[in-house]
Amino acid sequence: MTPGLPPAMDRPHFIGIGGAGMSGIAKILAQRGAHVAGSDARESATADALRERGATVHIGHDAAHLATDASAVVVSSAIREDNPELTAAKERGVPVVHRSDALASLMTGLRPIAVAGTHGKTTTTSMLAVSLSALGLDPSYAIGGDLDAPGSNAHHGEGEIFVAEADESDRSFHKYAPEVAIVLNVELDHHANYASMDEIYDSFETFTGKVVPGGTLVIAADQSGAVELTRRIRDLSGLKVVTYGESESADVRIHKVTPRGLSSEVTVLLDGKLLTFTVSVPGRHYAHNAVAALAAGVALGIPAHNLASALGKYTGVKRRLQLKGEAAGVQVIDSYAHHPTEMNADLEAIRGAAGDSRILVVFQPHLFSRTQELGVEMGQALALADGSVVLDIYPAREDPIPGITSELIIDAARAAGADVTPEHAKDAVPDVIAGMARPGDLVLTMGAGDVTDLGPRILDRLSNNSDR
Known part of the structure; x- marks a missing residue:
């Protein structure tokens, strides 16, 4: 399966192209054949990795960096309104596209998994990307961190699955329509954009409401915010809810987490059977992330024992x-x-x-x-x-x-x-x-x-x- 370029994305210009989220989208577009350009505040290994993939990367922000034939300008919420490149785009009538809309357009025609939560998004998205790749499914993915080298935060795959980190910080995760959504936890953060837990819950409710009809929500059974969100959305029609965690009521129950130095052995109870696998990073919270990834893959129809074995291939993500x-x-x-x-x-x-x-x-x-x-x-x-x-x-x-x-x-x-x-x-x-x-x-x-x-x-x- 080889999706084409989204509309108006054949010659995109990214402001802040070296950022974790922006660089991933730029990389996928370059892999799909777009002529990618952009600017960033400073040189970086990520900028070099993008150049190696054919992108033009300018250092510093200047209106002159915006090519006359740019088809769109891609921005994140971090870009200020007085950025000279953004000002030039508006003056010339070049379409301005938010990062989340660009990412959403890349998922069209595929089977998206969107990973959300206050903590653990990058790790869980990475676990899915690595394990699905190990199974030969060649997923596309966009992650908020590098797996093993600069520029490894994204990939355009030939498979039908797209795994994406879904950022709640500016409500941009409302733009996605996943087949499977993961909510790892729900806590108050991003205080410049959210004034209360009620606003956080409202935002996550909107996100879960975007899951396609017949799709699945995988959500933590142990974390209080996730439990409250589950209560709030229980009447949402057309949504299958799968809970995971150490709670006895969890659909995918974590039976045991055994520390093994800088790794863990995890045993889960799934469909009445015990399944044991290794997570190659220490800590109970990483074990929970792995079980969330397992549940999401199973929701897409991947055999649990295959996915459990493949999760052992994950060896961490930078930082x-x-x-x-x-x-x-x-x-x-x-x-x-x-x-x-x-x-x-x-x-x-x-x-x-x-x-x-x-x-x-x-x-x-x-x-x-x-x-x-x-x-x-x-x-x-x-x-x-x-x-x-x-x-x-x-x-x-x-x-x-x-x-x-x-x-x-x-x-x-x-x-x-x-x-x-x-x-x-x-x-x-x-x-x-x-x-x-x-x-x-x-x-x-x-x-x-x-x-x-x-x-x-x-x-x-x-x-x-x-x-x-």
Whole structure:
């Protein structure tokens, strides 16, 4: 099956083409034969990967970058209205397409699986992509993170299945009409766009209502927000609901999760039979993600035992407890966790795998609005570590909020008994960690911003120490 190019997408221009979501769509369009161009704020491995696939990538934002024959301009919610390329597109009458509409158009004629939830979307989407590929089904997929190399966040496959990460942050997941939808959890986040849990529930209700008639919703049976959403949509006609989790009432019940170092053995009860498989990343929450992927695949008609075996092929995705290396007897691991629930889950997973090793965290808060609402809980999560270095807030698309700084997190962490070191200079962190770490320790770089850049630098600094 080879879908063609969506309307007006033969010569698209992406503003922010290096972003995780944007680059995936650009890659698929390039693979389908489109002449792809775009711009990004800085050079990156992703930009290079797109160029290797024939895309034109400009660095910096300038109206001159928009080609005269551009068929459409693709934007995300992060692009500001005064962006010069966006302004030029409007002046010239070039159609402006939101990223979610572009992604939705790529799914036309295929069997989409849309993975939603406050946490775990990238991991679960990746698990599905890897396992379906291992079964020879050659799915198309668009993921919010790289599997094993820059540019591996998306693929145009010849199969009939399209697996997509469905982003709730700006309500863009309302654009999709999946055959199977997954809801991993429902929590309050993205405070710039959602003022209350009721707004969150309304948004997820809209998403589940987009499932095609006769389609399936796979939803967590253990997480309170997901349970409430299930209650709210129980009268939705034409929707099959499959619950998964450790609850005795779950349709796909997690019977046991057994830690095996940096992996887990998972046993589920499905259709009255026990099924055991391996998940090659540690932690109960990753086991739950794998079971959600299993349930979704079964909903598409894939034999459970085949899919369970294929899920063992998944070895992780960048930034999701990714081992960056070891130096001077210290392992450095990268974590994308930036919400308190994610922080707790990753720290508990590492604690379970680390034995008696000390855990040191370099945490970079992400967004002023999130810190304002959840900073206390972030600080409390850091109490699970043996020591933490807390950086300044990574602003991403936001302007500062008066009075909201990392001190909110630091104060909460200390109140919870955590050992915390504030550090305003990111460049100083490798030296700080080198002074704290000793052989046998685990260091986590944690956050959704550019804290990930520190992993290799910490390893270099530790290695230099050991050479002296």
